[in-house]
Amino acid sequence: MQQQARYVFGVESSCDDTAAAVLKITDKVEVLSSVVLGQDADHAPFGGVVPEIAARAHAEKIDKVAYQALLQADVPPADLDLIAATAGPGLIGGVMAGFTFAKGLSMATGVPLVPVNHLEGHALSVGLEADVATPYLLLLVSGGHTQLLVVEGPGKARRLGTTIDDAAGEAFDKTAKLMGLGTPGGPAIERAAKEGDPDRFEMPRPLLGRGGFDFSFSGLKTAVRQAAEEASPLSDQDRADLAASFQKAAIEHLARRTRAALEETGAKTLVAAGGVASNQMLRGRLEEIAEGAGAAFVAPSLRFCTDNAAMIALAGYLLHEAGMAPSQEDALALAPRPRWPLDENAAPVVGKGKRGAKV
The missing domain is CATH 3.30.420.40 (ATPase, nucleotide binding domain)
Incomplete structure (x- = not known):
């Protein structure tokens, strides 16, 4: 018997890609949409990513990218079962833009929110296309x-x-x-x-x-x-x-x-x-x-190696199903983190600062 479909919306904004995606999860994972809007032209004159420019671009584009992802997937916000968003690590202005948007969407729809470590997204991204034990x-x-x-x-x-x-x-x-x-x-x-x-x-x-x-x-x-x-x-x-x-x-x-x-x-x-x-x-x-x-x-396929929101949606879903997601109250109260080690028990290589472990 096939598992009842779950629809998961993902948001990613940790560096210079504004991304949103919708997954349909039954006994398999189906990527209904994965929209990624880069900022190469914005940063090209400076030879690298400028955090202030990235944060402003995320804030300006996240709603449009999210709308496009939902439209392509043909899934209205009210039909979502879960919202997952990058809460760190990354350029804090960009992370805040995406995570704040996800918080607002969660509060407006009543759909549970799962904060996701960006590195967790990469770590589990292979599951978008393969069943890896x-x-x-x-x-x-x-x-x-x-x-x-x-x-x-x-x-x-x-x-x-x-x-x-x-x-x-x-x-x-x-x-x-x-x-x-x-x-x-x-x-x-x-x-x-x-x-x-x-x-x-x-x-x-x-x-x-x-x-x-x-x-x-x-x-x-x-x-x-x-x-x-x-x-x-x-x-x-x-x-x-x-x-x-x-x-x-x-x-x-x-x-x-x-x-x-x-x-x-x-x-x-x-x-x-x-x-x-x-x-x-x-x-x-x-x-x-x-x-x-x-x-x-x-x-993963090349499009899922670089930053994308499909991997964030999958990580959020898997964390939620494993009982490792915070409560809705804690998720909405969570502050984005510029530093967030995937293995928090590992000793920092560079040391610790006020914002957490540097590595």
């Missing part, structure tokens, strides 16, 4: 985070390692900016690297003699800058070779640490999620590593 090893690799975690279920993630300085996505973005390749940086580097020689420029191999599962990308950024200065003025071929050299080193670093974690945990499934997981070279390396370890490799 837990536990699984997750490489979460995005613009703001690079972590290895064992995901044991909704709200249950154990961190094995994290970046001790910059995230992989940030390194891709800043490398692209340095070379004038445009934004977003990850796809720009990947495109340029296809025409380049990955062995032309020597790049460091971060943390090569250090055990554990942590990552570091600051040294790679420095090496790219030094190589660019020495080769200046850069030709198109110089840029392609530098992009290829950087990409090869960054992906080998990710792959080496992931292989070690897979061997240590004996996990039967390796999952990659987050914006950088859309990189085809990285996907290929991770698939090789999983095959070598006798494990399955699974990653």
Whole structure:
């Protein structure tokens, strides 16, 4: 007997994508709509995301994006069973814009609200298209985070390692900016690297003699800058070779640490999620590593790797069904968090501040 349909509305606004989605959940997950409105043109003159501009754009566009998602799904607000919204971590102005909208919609309709950790959305995003049994090893690799975690279920993630300085996505973005390749940086580097020689420029191999599962990308950024200065003025071929050299080193670093974690945990499934997981070279390396370890490799479709609200809707639903969502009173009273570790029991790598653990 098929499970009665549940309709879940999701909102995501943690960085520079304003997103809303509607899921229909029975004994399977169906994405009825997933609307993502980017802000690349708004931030392009500044070479990166400007928090104030992002927050204003979210506030201006969230109602239109939400309306479009509901319209495409042909689901009126009154028919929703659950509303899920990112409550952190992220750029606090953007998070506040989206979460405040979701609060208002919840109060107006009486539909329960579930605050969602943005990283939880990425961690569970593979469930939008595949039925993946837990536990699984997750490489979460995005613009703001690079972590290895064992995901044991909704709200249950154990961190094995994290970046001790910059995230992989940030390194891709800043490398692209340095070379004038445009934004977003990850796809720009990947495109340029296809025409380049990955062995032309020597790049460091971060943390090569250090055990554990942590990552570091600051040294790679420095090496790219030094190589660019020495080769200046850069030709198109110089840029392609530098992009290829950087990409090869960054992906080998990710792959080496992931292989070690897979061997240590004996996990039967390796999952990659987050914006950088859309990189085809990285996907290929991770698939090789999983095959070598006798494990399955699974990653979301490219549109669900980058920030989206469908993953937030799914995470909210799974948390609610697992009894891990706060009460409606607590959800409406919750203040968005710029910092929110997925594994709150893990020791902060950088330390703690007034806003919570930095990593």
